[in-house]
Amino acid sequence: MELQQLCEGIGLPEDAYQKMMKEKEALNLSEMEKQMGRLTEAKTAAEAYRQLENCLGRDEEHMKMLACQLVCVCRDYDRYKEKGISDEIYFDTMKCFTRFLGECRERTGTVVFDRGWWTYRQVSMTLFRIGELEYEMCRFRGKKAISIHIPSDADFTPEKVQESLKKAGEFLEKIYPDFADAEYFCESWLLSPRLGALMKDSSNIRKFQILFQIEEDMPQDKEYMEWVFGKMPDTPWQELPEQTSLQRKVKEMLKNGENLGAGAGILREDYRMNSGNGQE
Numbered sequence: 001m002e003l004q005q006l007c008e009g010i011g012l013p014e015d016a017y018q019k020m021m022k023e024k025e026a027l028n029l030s031e032m033e034k035q036m037g038r039l040t041e042a043k044t045a046a047e048a049y050r051q052l053e054n055c056l057g058r059d060e061e062h063m064k065m066l067a068c069q070l071v072c073v074c075r076d077y078d079r080y081k082e083k084g085i086s087d088e089i090y091f092d093t094m095k096c097f098t099r100f101l102g103e104c105r106e107r108t109g110t111v112v113f114d115r116g117w118w119t120y121r122q123v124s125m126t127l128f129r130i131g132e133l134e135y136e137m138c139r140f141r142g143k144k145a146i147s148i149h150i151p152s153d154a155d156f157t158p159e160k161v162q163e164s165l166k167k168a169g170e171f172l173e174k175i176y177p178d179f180a181d182a183e184y185f186c187e188s189w190l191l192s193p194r195l196g197a198l199m200k201d202s203s204n205i206r207k208f209q210i211l212f213q214i215e216e217d218m219p220q221d222k223e224y225m226e227w228v229f230g231k232m233p234d235t236p237w238q239e240l241p242e243q244t245s246l247q248r249k250v251k252e253m254l255k256n257g258e259n260l261g262a263g264a265g266i267l268r269e270d271y272r273m274n275s276g277n278g279q280e
Contacts, residue, residue, distance in 0.1 A: 001077035003070060010095045013102070016111050024067035031055070032068060040072050045124035049116065066113040070097065072123045079125060083175050092129040093122050099153060107230050130171055131164030132156070137179050144179055146172070148186040148267070152227065156204045161211075184267035186212060189224035191263035193217050198249045212265030221262035224250070228260075
């Protein structure tokens, strides 16, 4: 996979592409080969990311990091093919780079790659987008598990969620059978126990919540500030927008000294059985 071909395939914005290529041409990638090689391996990716960050030095817009990670993504293509993973999943997974650049632009008005600390998961082939949701192979409670993530551009209807879960089960059974029977869990503001009172039972969020057995409440978490309001966690409530009913309701909570928080839950066994992920 050539870098230009990859960037076209994931729809990388032209201005980001030009900035990234300028930094890439100035880099001596051979000096970072060890770190980049380790970045593509699940067991060493997190440490390699930190080492690579130090090697790159000053990188205010993180375009050097973007260049290094996208070069690694190009190398991943052959590994996808060897495992029998489709081009659709490859490009859908790697569009995270484009999505994150877009989210940063919307939030700050600038083209900055601010998610390198997250995307080494995609680079190391531990996280895949399958349909509307993302699935990360990890450990939970000391056992192999699948962490479900909800991309900001996901079609969150129950039908699409169920379709994604079904395809994920089939994917794991075929490509990563060691994880085929692993527990699915999700940690998100979407599972906040306080969110249910703000939503109608017919809402997509409520229908997503009931798929999970809530195991942990995180009342102080402020992850939702970015996803509900597009703002930083420390933004005063007076400065938050009120364009949607959810924004207005959560803003009222904050005004009253409350916090939405987050929750962690396990995908219910009966739903796993219905989602077609290999269990009968």
